[in-house]
Amino acid sequence: MICESCKENNASVHMIDVVNNSKMELHLCEDCAKSKGVTIKSHMQKSSSDKGIAEGLPEIFQSLSGSQGTAGMEACSQCDTTYRQFRSSGKFGCPHCYTAFRVKLSDLLEKIHGRAEHKGKVPNSAGGEVALQKELQDLMSDLDHAVNDEAYERAAELRDRIQRLQEGPSEV
Amino acid sequence: MKLSDLQSSSGEWLGGTGPEADIVISSRIRLARNLGGQPFLSSADEQQFGQLERLIREGMENAAMPGGMSYFAMQTMPMLDRQFLVERHLISREHAYGKGPRGVGLAVDETVSIMVNEEDHLRIQGLCSGLQLREAWSRVDAVDTGLDNCLKYAFSPEFGYLTVCPTNTGTGLRASVMLHLPALVMTRQIDKVFQAVSKIGLIVRGLYGEGTQASGDFYQISNQSTLGKSEIAIIENIEVVIPKIIEYEKTVRNNLMHQKHEVMEDKVWRAYAMLKYARVITSEETMDLLSAVRMGVSLGIIQDIKMSTINELFLFTQPAHLQKQKEAQLDEFERDMVRASYIRKKLQQGE
Numbered sequence: 001m002i003c004e005s006c007k008e009n010n011a012s013v014h015m016i017d018v019v020n021n022s023k024m025e026l027h028l029c030e031d032c033a034k035s036k037g038v039t040i041k042s043h044m045q046k047s048s049s050d051k052g053i054a055e056g057l058p059e060i061f062q063s064l065s066g067s068q069g070t071a072g073m074e075a076c077s078q079c080d081t082t083y084r085q086f087r088s089s090g091k092f093g094c095p096h097c098y099t100a101f102r103v104k105l106s107d108l109l110e111k112i113h114g115r116a117e118h119k120g121k122v123p124n125s126a127g128g129e130v131a132l133q134k135e136l137q138d139l140m141s142d143l144d145h146a147v148n149d150e151a152y153e154r155a156a157e158l159r160d161r162i163q164r165l166q167e168g169p170s171e172v
Numbered sequence: 173m174k175l176s177d178l179q180s181s182s183g184e185w186l187g188g189t190g191p192e193a194d195i196v197i198s199s200r201i202r203l204a205r206n207l208g209g210q211p212f213l214s215s216a217d218e219q220q221f222g223q224l225e226r227l228i229r230e231g232m233e234n235a236a237m238p239g240g241m242s243y244f245a246m247q248t249m250p251m252l253d254r255q256f257l258v259e260r261h262l263i264s265r266e267h268a269y270g271k272g273p274r275g276v277g278l279a280v281d282e283t284v285s286i287m288v289n290e291e292d293h294l295r296i297q298g299l300c301s302g303l304q305l306r307e308a309w310s311r312v313d314a315v316d317t318g319l320d321n322c323l324k325y326a327f328s329p330e331f332g333y334l335t336v337c338p339t340n341t342g343t344g345l346r347a348s349v350m351l352h353l354p355a356l357v358m359t360r361q362i363d364k365v366f367q368a369v370s371k372i373g374l375i376v377r378g379l380y381g382e383g384t385q386a387s388g389d390f391y392q393i394s395n396q397s398t399l400g401k402s403e404i405a406i407i408e409n410i411e412v413v414i415p416k417i418i419e420y421e422k423t424v425r426n427n428l429m430h431q432k433h434e435v436m437e438d439k440v441w442r443a444y445a446m447l448k449y450a451r452v453i454t455s456e457e458t459m460d461l462l463s464a465v466r467m468g469v470s471l472g473i474i475q476d477i478k479m480s481t482i483n484e485l486f487l488f489t490q491p492a493h494l495q496k497q498k499e500a501q502l503d504e505f506e507r508d509m510v511r512a513s514y515i516r517k518k519l520q521q522g523e
């Protein structure tokens with residue numbers, strides 16, 4: 001197979017992922033892969049034949065544009081679940097997984113839910129400060145919408161509420 | 173409270189008294205919650221499973237529960253009772269037959285149940301009759317807040333309440349409405365509803381009776397996404413669409429009544445006659461016939477039967493309910509006979 005980038009060398013780095021139910025593939029020669037910043041892990045390097053397949057194409061694509069690439073082998077420090085395991089089972093092992101895989105997760109959650117930021121109820125144990133920040137954020141985004149919709153009366157009302165919240169928590 | 177107390181009642185949600193009750197059977201809210209600093213059940217070993225169950229049970233005992241709550245361990249509960257709770261929609265099928273220490277907390281009026289160690293550590297669920305998602309939410313919200321004071325939930329300001337499966341994370345909230353749509357099914361227009369509803373991010377599911385055969389006229393509509401919107405916004409998104417579906421079903425029913433009046437009356441009365449005189453009847457056939465009679469009651473074709481009677485028949489003719497009434501294990505054929513005789517009696521009383 002020929003490298004998809006230089007179209008000269010033999011492609012020895014193969015990346016496959018399933019995105020929105022369709023399979024995406026990328027085949028590169030080792031030089032092109034390196035020059036694009038793909039960190040080739042040991043389990044991929046061995047593949048002089050057509051067998052070096054890595055998961056997580058979106059991440060690899062991300063890595064092509066600069067940042068560091070990983071191939072789903074990193075694990076949660078609390079429960080040892082790897083990102084690869086998660087992608088095959090659809091289940092996390094513990095709450096800390098959300099922190100461990102935070103970067104990748106934002107993309108995935110956006111795909112699933114449309115948005116990746118929590119709005120809504122906040123537990124007491126998270127503390128009043130979080131609740132306050134949350135409410136402020138929600139109000140600010142409501143304010144953006146109101147301004148966009150040219151609903152100026154509502155916008156003014158929201159601005160007042162934001163000011164009051166910022167002045168002190170006693171108004172909650 | 174004992175489980176047998178549930179037997180004589182039929183649950184507030186079957187009363188047939190909620191708003192739009194002739195088309196909307198029930199409204200349900202479910203919250204997924206997990207404890208912070210503990211493994212999810214997906215990676216817990218047997219010992220951790222047991223510890224979690226104990227920890228949550230103790231938390232529930234300490235929490236101030238509106239209306240009070242009784243706790244039942246799953247592993248020591250007879251199979252028939254578990255099936256009974258599934259038929260009541262108080263626990264899921266997976267919860268009834270799953271492995272490891274699990275339990276369920278039940279509010280006396282059956283409006284709220286808490287599954288412990290289902291997929292997530294806690295699944296809090298509220299059920300109301302008719303279109304009352306907000307009422308169901310406020311009950312679940314109150315129980316959740318009570319538990320929050322006694323249990324430390326897994327939460328991140330960015331991703332919200334953290335769940336085993338990322339499809340539930342954020343609010344952890346699934347809101348669903350059960351609809352009775354026989355006219356849309358009859359005229360094959362139900363697909364249009366599916367298409368319209370899926371475009372705005374909602375999911376439609378059929379209601380399953382005994383076994384896996386979907387009983388044709390009942391559909392559940394629920395939200396797909398749980399993250400990025402507030403609880404009320406999620407509920408509103410469903411609330412906006414339900415009246416349109418109700419309107420659609422009613423329009424089609426009225427058209428049928430005008431254009432095919434005799435056919436409609438015939439369908440309803442035949443179903444009624446079968447139910448009233450049958451000697452052996454399966455669960456599936458009962459569902460189909462009751463669906464037609466239910467529509468007949470709603471359209472005023474049948475006037476001397478209450479909607480609550482029909483709703484109760486749907487529930488009490490299910491396998492575990494029949495066997496609990498008879499206090500005996502019954503095989504399939506026996507159940508079909510007992511079912512027929514129960515329905516006969518119930519419908520004769522109604523006159």
Ligand SMILES: [Zn+2]
Pocket residue numbers: 003004005006007008009028029030031032033
């Ligand atoms: Zn190349």
Ligand SMILES: [Zn+2]
Pocket residue numbers: 076077078079080081092093094095096097098
């Ligand atoms: Zn973990």
